[in-house]
Amino acid sequence: MKEYENAIEIKGVTKKYDGFTLDNISFDVPKGCIMGFIGQNGAGKTTTIRSLLHITDIDSGEISLLGLDHINDETEIKKRIAVVFDDLPFHDIFTAKDMAKIFEGMYPDWDNAVYTQYLERFQLPLKKKIGQFSKGMKMKLQIACALSHNAELLIMDEATTGLDPVVRDEILHIFMEYLQNGKRSILMSSHITSDLEKIADMVTFIDKGKILLTGYKDEIIEKHGILKCGKDKLKEIDTEDIVSIRTNNFGAEVMINDRENAAFKYRDCTIDPASLDDIMLYYVHRDMKEWS
Amino acid sequence: MKMYRSLIYKSFKITRRRDKLFIVLILLIATLFSMVNVSFKFDDSMDINEAASLICVFSFILAVLCGMCAGTNNGTYKTDVNTGWDHYIKVLPPTAVQQTVADILIKLIYVLIFGLIIMMYVIIANNSTGIDIIKYALNVFLFATSLSVLADTVYSFIAMFAKNKLQLRLMGLAAIVCAGLIFKAIGMMKIDINMGSPVPFGDPLYGNTAYELAMFIGSDKVTFISVSAFAVTLGLYFLALWRSHGRREP
Numbered sequence: 001m002k003e004y005e006n007a008i009e010i011k012g013v014t015k016k017y018d019g020f021t022l023d024n025i026s027f028d029v030p031k032g033c034i035m036g037f038i039g040q041n042g043a044g045k046t047t048t049i050r051s052l053l054h055i056t057d058i059d060s061g062e063i064s065l066l067g068l069d070h071i072n073d074e075t076e077i078k079k080r081i082a083v084v085f086d087d088l089p090f091h092d093i094f095t096a097k098d099m100a101k102i103f104e105g106m107y108p109d110w111d112n113a114v115y116t117q118y119l120e121r122f123q124l125p126l127k128k129k130i131g132q133f134s135k136g137m138k139m140k141l142q143i144a145c146a147l148s149h150n151a152e153l154l155i156m157d158e159a160t161t162g163l164d165p166v167v168r169d170e171i172l173h174i175f176m177e178y179l180q181n182g183k184r185s186i187l188m189s190s191h192i193t194s195d196l197e198k199i200a201d202m203v204t205f206i207d208k209g210k211i212l213l214t215g216y217k218d219e220i221i222e223k224h225g226i227l228k229c230g231k232d233k234l235k236e237i238d239t240e241d242i243v244s245i246r247t248n249n250f251g252a253e254v255m256i257n258d259r260e261n262a263a264f265k266y267r268d269c270t271i272d273p274a275s276l277d278d279i280m281l282y283y284v285h286r287d288m289k290e291w292s
Numbered sequence: 293m294k295m296y297r298s299l300i301y302k303s304f305k306i307t308r309r310r311d312k313l314f315i316v317l318i319l320l321i322a323t324l325f326s327m328v329n330v331s332f333k334f335d336d337s338m339d340i341n342e343a344a345s346l347i348c349v350f351s352f353i354l355a356v357l358c359g360m361c362a363g364t365n366n367g368t369y370k371t372d373v374n375t376g377w378d379h380y381i382k383v384l385p386p387t388a389v390q391q392t393v394a395d396i397l398i399k400l401i402y403v404l405i406f407g408l409i410i411m412m413y414v415i416i417a418n419n420s421t422g423i424d425i426i427k428y429a430l431n432v433f434l435f436a437t438s439l440s441v442l443a444d445t446v447y448s449f450i451a452m453f454a455k456n457k458l459q460l461r462l463m464g465l466a467a468i469v470c471a472g473l474i475f476k477a478i479g480m481m482k483i484d485i486n487m488g489s490p491v492p493f494g495d496p497l498y499g500n501t502a503y504e505l506a507m508f509i510g511s512d513k514v515t516f517i518s519v520s521a522f523a524v525t526l527g528l529y530f531l532a533l534w535r536s537h538g539r540r541e542p
Contacts, residue, residue, distance in 0.1 A: 017542075055382045056541045078385045089380035091306055091371060098305060105298025106385050155383075 004067025007031050007153045007185035008052060013061030015051055020209060022047050024061075027204045027214040032182045034175065036196030036217065037189035038280055039206040045189040048206065049157050053083060066152055079108060082146035086158040088138040092131025096124055099145055107149035118144035122170075136167040143171060147178055154178070156188045160195055168192075172199050193276040203276065205283060212283045217276070224279050225259035225271040228252070237266065244285045247292045255282030295386060299394035300401070307366045314361045318406065321357065322413045325350040329417050341500050347417050348502040351429045354413055358406035359436020363399070365444045369451060379541070388538035395533050396526065403437055423503075428510030434518040438525040443471075445529045452536040 008029035015022040022044050029035040039045050050056045052063045054070050063070040065077045090099060096119055104110040119126060122140040130138065139159060146154060154175070160168045175186055176199055190196055196203060197217070204214040213220060227237070230251045241262055243255035255274065256262045263271055274282075285291045304311065329347060372378040381391065407430075414429040446467050454460035508514065 050541070053383050054540065055379065075385065075387055078383060081383070083380075083383040085376070085380065087376055089376035091375050091377065094305065098302075102298045102302045105294035105296075105301075 002067045004064075005031060006064075007033070007066060008035075008187060009062070009064045010048070010052060011062045013048070013051060013063060014059045015047060015056065016059055017047075020044070020047075022051065022058075022209045025206070025209070025211045026061075027211055029185055029187050029202070031185055032179065033201045034179060034186045034188060034199055036193075036200030036203040036276075037187060037206065038191065038193060038196060038203055038276065039189075040191060040280075040284060043206045044209040045206060046157055047209075049155060049187075049189060053155065080151060081153040081155060082149065082151035084139075084142050084146050084154070084156045084159040086161050088130065088142055090130050090138075090141070092129060094130050095127050096130075096141055096144075097126045099130075099141065103145055103149065109150045111148055111150065115144060115148035118147060121174075136163055139163060139167070139171070143174065147174070152184055154184065154186045154188075156186065156190075158189055158191070160190060160192060168195060175199060193280060197276050205280060207284050212286075213279075220279065221274065221276065223257060223259060224274040225256050225262065226274050226278060226282075227254040227256050227262060227266060227269050227271045229254065229266075229269045233269065241265070244282045244288060245290045246282070246285070247290055252290075255279070295390055296394050296397060299386060299391065300398055303366070303368050303394070303398050306368050306371050310367065315405065315409075318354070318358060318361060318409055322354055322409060325354060326413060326416055330420050343421055344423050344500050345502040347421060347423055348425060348428070348506040351410075351414055351417065351425050351506075352432055355410050355429045355432035356436045358410045359433045359438075360440050362402040362406040362433075363437040363440025363444060365447055366398070366402070369448070382541075388534055391537040392530055392534040396530055399441065399526070399529070407433060425506050425510060427515055428506040431509050431514050431518040434522045438518070438521040441522075441525040441529050445525065445532045448529075448532045448536050452532070452539060 006028040008027075010028070011026050013022060013025050020042075025044075025048060027035075037045050037048070047056070051058045052065065052070060054074055066080055068077050070077065094102075100110075100112055100115055103115075104112060116126075119141075122137075122144060124133075124137055124141055124144065130141065133141065143159070160171060163171070172195060175188075178184060179186065188196065188200070200217050202215060203217045203220060205212040224243070228251060229237075231247065234245065234252055234254070237254060237256075241254075241256045241258060243257050245255075246253045255278065256271070259271055259273075328350070329343070369378070372381075386394075410429050410433050411426065414426050418424050418426065447464075450460060450463040450467060454463050
């Protein structure tokens with residue numbers, strides 16, 4: 001098996017549709033890392049995931065998964081990865097037992113004992129039809145299937161959307177356990193930034209088909225801040241420091257991209273830490289400069 | 293092999309009810325026909341003639357029904373599209389070729405099951421009446437299967453290329469119209485076949501048109517054509533499905 005440094009490498013990938021273009025996107029997911037892939041609805045998260053899984057062809061660029069080419073080595077890759085979508089793609093008449101019978105022939109490393117353990121942990125019945133499962137149970141089943149063949153890379157496309165906080169927390173906890181051996185990686189796309197703040201090591205922001213930011217989550221959060229000041233003070237702030245400005249009746253909130261530096265330059269202003277949510281919001285409005 | 297077992301298991305699990313229904317219906321029809329067959333007395337030449345005609349007709353009907361059941365689309369494609377499995381399987385290990393081979397194996401299993409039913413019927417008919425129409429029934433079965441497989445291939449082709457429901461309907465309608473025109477053209481063709489009588493003058497079955505036609509259809513030449521037609525349609529089916537499974541989404 002080929003050794004690799006990055007579980008996912010995307011270089012200069014472009015994919016054009018009518019009215020939308022995935023434009024020259026590049027980012028890496030290091031081995032052993034959880035990457036949060038954040039963006040609004042329609043930003044290009046699913047298109048990116050479909051491209052790297054070769055569900056759709058790309059117009060240009062290079063993609064490698066687990067150190068292998070995503071097209072030439074597709075068969076080998078798919079034995080070693082697992083994908084979880086937001087909708088369960090299993091027929092309603094199947095049971096959890098049926099899914100085991102289906103997947104054990106497909107994956108050489110399928111482990112029935114591990115699958116059964118996850119079913120017990122998630123309290124999923126073995127012989128009940130999937131059509132009678134709740135949404136949370138369906139997602140847990142999909143995750144149990146994904147985690148039962150020793151996959152080195154787990155790709156999740158909006159998998160926690162629509163789940164209640166208790167189920168989401170349970171699932172996130174399972175993922176953190178899954179990564180404990182340091183050899184497994186996760187790419188998790190979501191617009192629920194609170195989930196990614198909990199577990200992601202790295203984040204990549206995408207908006208309108210372009211990568212805005214990519215890097216370690218803590219560094220990104222540490223670098224950004226929200227400077228609060230009066231509207232008259234805005235003229236004194238360097239445009240280079242500004243991501244975008246949100247105005248209201250009382251003043252302005254400026255997203256700055258270098259908090260440490262800004263603390264020196266604008267000593268008389270308050271600079272609050274920014275959450276991933278804030279960072280996403282301000283970056284999405286970056287073209288407008290001022291918005292409310 | 294485990295891969296194919298999984299794919300075949302998945303398909304048959306989905307179509308289990310439909311398959312049981314078809315098998316039960318065909319067995320009921322075969323039983324009904326068999327009961328009629330055994331009611332004939334074969335010491336009377338009129339009865340033998342009637343029996344031969346009826347057996348030939350019943351065998352034809354049953355063989356066509358078995359062929360249609362064996363070759364027709366079993367509905368898994370539509371189910372896969374509705375559940376999103378056709379999208380999901382692109383991220384699973386089975387390659388396009390493996391999925392296609394599994395589909396072919398499923399088709400061959402249906403051919404085996406329904407082929408066995410029709411063979412059992414004609415063997416029982418042969419044992420009770422002495423009229424040997426095994427090859428005739430087999431050839432009709434293979435022709436009917438080939439036509440059904442061809443229709444399924446066209447359906448897969450249309451499903452592959454149609455981008456939305458409207459296109460699917462229009463292409464489907466075009467296919468039906470084309471099929472109708474082809475059948476009409478074939479129906480209007482004048483074909484002279486020198487069948488000859490399979491039995492000598494004086495035999496009770498001499499001059500029985502149904503029996504003569506059955507013996508012609510059961511001849512070695514026609515057997516060669518039916519087996520070839522089946523092989524060719526299966527080959528076309530393989531190509532259509534292979535393209536369909538290997539296709540990437542836009």
